[in-house]
Amino acid sequence: KAGVTQTPRYLIKTRGQQVTLSCSPISGHRSVSWYQQTPGQGLQFLFEYFSETQRNKGNFPGRFSGRQFSNSRSEMNVSTLELGDSALYLCASGSGTSVQETQYFGPGTRLLVL
Amino acid sequence: DQQVKQNSPSLSVQEGRISILNCDYTNSMFDYFLWYKKYPAEGPTFLISISSIKDKNEDGRFTVFLNKSAKHLSLHIVPSQPGDSAVYFCAASGNTGNQFYFGTGTSLTVIP
Numbered sequence: 001k002a003g004v005t006q007t008p009r010y011l012i013k014t015r016g017q018q019v020t021l022s023c024s025p026i027s028g029h030r031s032v033s034w035y036q037q038t039p040g041q042g043l044q045f046l047f048e049y050f051s052e053t054q055r056n057k058g059n060f061p062g063r064f065s066g067r068q069f070s071n072s073r074s075e076m077n078v079s080t081l082e083l084g085d086s087a088l089y090l091c092a093s094g095s096g097t098s099v100q101e102t103q104y105f106g107p108g109t110r111l112l113v114l
Numbered sequence: 115d116q117q118v119k120q121n122s123p124s125l126s127v128q129e130g131r132i133s134i135l136n137c138d139y140t141n142s143m144f145d146y147f148l149w150y151k152k153y154p155a156e157g158p159t160f161l162i163s164i165s166s167i168k169d170k171n172e173d174g175r176f177t178v179f180l181n182k183s184a185k186h187l188s189l190h191i192v193p194s195q196p197g198d199s200a201v202y203f204c205a206a207s208g209n210t211g212n213q214f215y216f217g218t219g220t221s222l223t224v225i226p
Contacts, residue, residue, distance in 0.1 A: 042116075042216045048213060100163075105159070
């Protein structure tokens with residue numbers, strides 16, 4: 001099976017702009033989660049989508065939003081970018097049908113906000 | 115509010131010796147724990163997991179130990195190899211859904 005793919009791999013934006021990141025999960029997986037990784041902060045949970053519905057949400061401002069399509073692909077949008085949004089954004093997929101399951105990560109999108 | 119903590123940012127070990135990475139958690143509702151390994155410019159790769167009904171799980175050179183009373187888990191790598199040099203994250207989830215909580219990671223360096 002193909003793994004989790006994320007596009008683009010790298011992005012440079014300026015403050016105030018918005019950005020959309022894309023994630024294609026492993027075939028058959030219906031759950032997609034998004035994480036932000038910054039130095040010293042580990043992976044911070046943004047949100048999880050399952051069957052086109054947001055099922056869980058972390059403690060991020062409303063500038064961070066997402067959606068999931070019927071084919072389970074997911075997009076994450078960040079509006080009004082701030083310098084602090086510079087990070088590695090990771091998505092992970094899983095079946096979403098068990099509370100004890102493994103999530104598999106994509107390679108991430110490195111976002112730099114200038 | 116960091117519910118999963120890895121208090122050692124870095125660890126150096128000689129090749130062939132044992133590497134022990136530690137992780138503590140605060141939420142007693144967590145019942146599933148995982149370890150991921152991450153190389154630079156790549157996403158985390160799943161290594162091993164353990165359910166709270168067990169206290170040990172082994173997969174080749176990797177063993178995870180869970181001490182529920184102490185809210186502590188550890189990852190043992192024996193023998194350590196230079197290719198094991200990476201950042202290791204522990205993660206936990208509870209019965210409230212598919213939200214995973216990650217530690218801040220431990221950078222392991224295995225010295226040849």
